[in-house]
Amino acid sequence: MKLAIVGNGAIGNLVVLKSYLQHQDFAVISRTKQTFTLAATDIHQQKHNIPISLIDYRPLHDVNIIILPVKAYQIVTAVTELKPHMNNDQTLVLLHNGMGVIEAVKALLPQNPIIAATTSHAAYKPNMHSLVETGLGACHLGYVANENEITAHQCNALLTALLAPCTWHTNIEQALWDKLAVNAVINPLTAIHKIKNGQLALGQYQSIITDICRETANVINASGFNADDRVLVHNVMQIVNATSENYSSMYQDINHQRPSEIAFINGYICQEAKKQALKVPVNQDLFERIRALEEYN
Numbered sequence: 001m002k003l004a005i006v007g008n009g010a011i012g013n014l015v016v017l018k019s020y021l022q023h024q025d026f027a028v029i030s031r032t033k034q035t036f037t038l039a040a041t042d043i044h045q046q047k048h049n050i051p052i053s054l055i056d057y058r059p060l061h062d063v064n065i066i067i068l069p070v071k072a073y074q075i076v077t078a079v080t081e082l083k084p085h086m087n088n089d090q091t092l093v094l095l096h097n098g099m100g101v102i103e104a105v106k107a108l109l110p111q112n113p114i115i116a117a118t119t120s121h122a123a124y125k126p127n128m129h130s131l132v133e134t135g136l137g138a139c140h141l142g143y144v145a146n147e148n149e150i151t152a153h154q155c156n157a158l159l160t161a162l163l164a165p166c167t168w169h170t171n172i173e174q175a176l177w178d179k180l181a182v183n184a185v186i187n188p189l190t191a192i193h194k195i196k197n198g199q200l201a202l203g204q205y206q207s208i209i210t211d212i213c214r215e216t217a218n219v220i221n222a223s224g225f226n227a228d229d230r231v232l233v234h235n236v237m238q239i240v241n242a243t244s245e246n247y248s249s250m251y252q253d254i255n256h257q258r259p260s261e262i263a264f265i266n267g268y269i270c271q272e273a274k275k276q277a278l279k280v281p282v283n284q285d286l287f288e289r290i291r292a293l294e295e296y297n
Contacts, residue, residue: 001064001158004029006078008052010249011069011095013038013131014123018162020050027063029082030054039130060085065093065155072098072264079108086112089148091155093117093141097183097249098264099176100271106145113152114145116172118179119163120239122246135243139163140179142172174225178235181216181227183265185209185236187250188286191260191293194251198244201237208282209236215280219269222276254293262290 003019003026005012012028017040019026038050060066066086068078075096086092088111094102095117102116120137141159148155160166169175186197189205200209213232220227253260266287273280 001154002026002062003158003162004055004060004063004066006066006068006082007070007074008038008128009069009071010123010125010131011119011121012067013040013125014121014133015067015069015095015162016040016050016052017042017048017123017131017133020048022161024158024162027055027059028052029056029060029066031056036129041130041132043133043136060090061087063090064151065091065158067093067095069095071259072096072101072261073259075101076104076108079105083108088112089151091115091148091151093159095119096261096264097179097187098261098268099180100264100268102144109145112146113143113148113155115141115155115159116144116176117141117159117163118176120179121163122243124247124252134246137242139166140169140172140175141166142169142175144172177220177223177225177227180265180268181213181220181232182236182239184216184269184283184286185212186239187248187260188262188266188290190248191250191254192286192289194255196244197240197246197248200240201244209233211282212286215273215278215283216269218278219273219276219280222278223272250290254290260290260294262287262294266290 005015006029008028035053038052040048040050070078091113093115117139119139122135123131123133125131190197210233214229217227217229217232250260266283269283270280270287
């Protein structure tokens with residue numbers, strides 16, 4: 001099977017590295033058809049020089065799986081541009097932080113198999129043509145539309161090998177909420193306070209972490225899924241400790257004067273809280289503070 005990866009962000013380049021190491025046939029989709037060499041350092045500090053041939057949206061007829069490891073606010077635009085060049089049998093994998101775009105993608109591609117995925121693998125880009133893998137995590141995946149009985153087995157096996165360790169879910173939304181709950185703490189707090197993830201283990205942050213998790217758990221439960229605020233705090237601290245030397249994606253976005261995914265993380269929690277007539281003042285404050293930082297930049 002052939003894989004196409006949209007863009008060359010940090011997670012996109014990490015998928016490139018994983019594909020290269022497993023000798024998986026892949027292409028990188030970009031508006032600019034330039035060739036470059038990706039200098040990638042894996043988790044074992046091994047260096048790899050990976051030749052990248054970028055393709056545009058046109059030569060997609062022989063691609064089986066298209067992975068979108070892009071920012072949440074870029075998803076709909078990317079799918080809109082892909083749609084004229086796709087056929088109904090191609091599987092689309094949404095691999096991004098936050099929630100709130102799946103329904104829009106399903107409306108754009110009503111017949112295609114669509115997989116939602118979330119990963120805690122970590123990497124960063126020192127520059128446009130380099131990548132450093134900084135943390136081993138796990139990937140959670142599940143179909144949100146049109147699982148194809150003919151191709152699903154091969155697709156699932158490929159993705160399981162590529163993004164290992166993987167867990168497949170019949171109800172991926174619960175896993176997406178679980179990941180969102182962690183992101184809703186780590187991303188805005190590290191961006192606002194300009195700190196590495198590990199500094200959130202300090203005592204001064206414990207009260208607000210507890211408050212964010214309590215609000216988020218209330219929204220998750222009211223939305224028909226399962227959450228315990230104490231478990232959410234535990235999950236957050238596990239990730240804080242496991243990624244203590246990392247800078248969160250939102251920290252990096254704000255630091256580099258890029259738009260953040262706040263609308264699809266804490267903003268999504270606020271949106272769903274409003275539907276359930278719940279008050280989430282801490283999440284609302286974080287949302288507004290990150291928006292203010294974006295406008296300041």
